[in-house]
Amino acid sequence: MHTIGEAARRTDTRVETIRYYERIGLLDRADRSTGNYRLYGDAQLNQLSFIRRARNLGFSIEQVRALMALGTTPQQSCAQVDALARRHLDEVERKIADLDALRGELHGLLSQCRQGTIAECRIIEALAPPAGG
Secondary structure: OHHHHHHHHHHHOOOOHHHHHHHHHOOOOEEEOOOOOEEEEEHHHHHHHHHHHHHHHHOOOOHHHHHHHOOOOOOOOOHHHHHHHHHHHHHHHHHHHHHHHHHHHHHHHHHOOOOOOOOHHHHHHHOOOOOOO
């Protein structure tokens, strides 16, 4: 059995995050010691590592919950897992496209900078609301 601090170190997860995952039912509740300290078994550490890896890949809490539920039926087709991962990838690609557009806009604004005064600043001018608005 591992204390919450040990579980945090072994899974590279903050103690507060472990408590949160437990509170929302994403992580199985820890056993308690006679001193009322949380104690985690290897199965919970594996569960926490799974959660941590999925979160690092950008899956939402609800997506992680769904993946964990699907993982409990190893004989089932992985079509649902694939579909969930594909939807997530589509979202990641959309965000990348949005960030690429944002980068282009910022490059455009910065290319107009002439290092003059604020009164001549093209960036401030572009951010200001239109006249009469």
